[in-house]
């Protein structure tokens with residue numbers, strides 16, 4: 001049973017890889033944000049507590065998040081876990097070790113999807129879709145065959161997501177670095193950090209992650 005932390009900024013394909021690992025390996029994806037929303041909706045004991053905290057406009061404490069993760073690990077008949085969004089601090093990293101240890105588990109790898117920020121900006125800001133049929137395009141990587149005309153339906157109207165702009169992408173990268181900076185040294189000291197090229201294709205990233213999980217890389 002492998003337990004891993006998956007790190008990567010928005011746009012690096014973390015969600016895609018986590019979904020694949022769930023489907024192919026029977027691992028559970030423990031995304032802190034999703035778990036909180038689900039626990040609140042399901043009204044579990046931890047969910048009720050978290051809801052009260054959030055309604056007061058306060059941040060959910062480490063203890064609540066830890067309890068939530070424990071609740072999930074105990075309920076799942078999983079073949080491993082993918083932690084996403086937790087830990088964020090050295091203190092949380094220590095809490096995770098205890099949580100896992102209490103269940104006879106240990107953290108095997110911290111996989112970091114490494115991206116080139118300028119390249120990521122180019123990828124994300126170039127995206128647009130046909131307003132009529134929804135076909136996705138990209139200014140540089142997948143332009144329409146005839147400029148301004150959808151290849152599929154011939155429409156001349158297109159949409160861009162307002163948050164697909166350079167400033168948003170750079171802000172998200174900054175937030176990501178701020179969130180991971182406290183924990184990377186913690187795991188580097190333990191020799192657990194493995195870097196994967198997050199700019200590679202989905203299949204290549206998958207192959208790199210599989211090689212790590214199958215012990216084919218040092």
Ligand SMILES: [Zn+2]
Nearest residue numbers: 130133150153
């Ligand atoms: Zn179209």
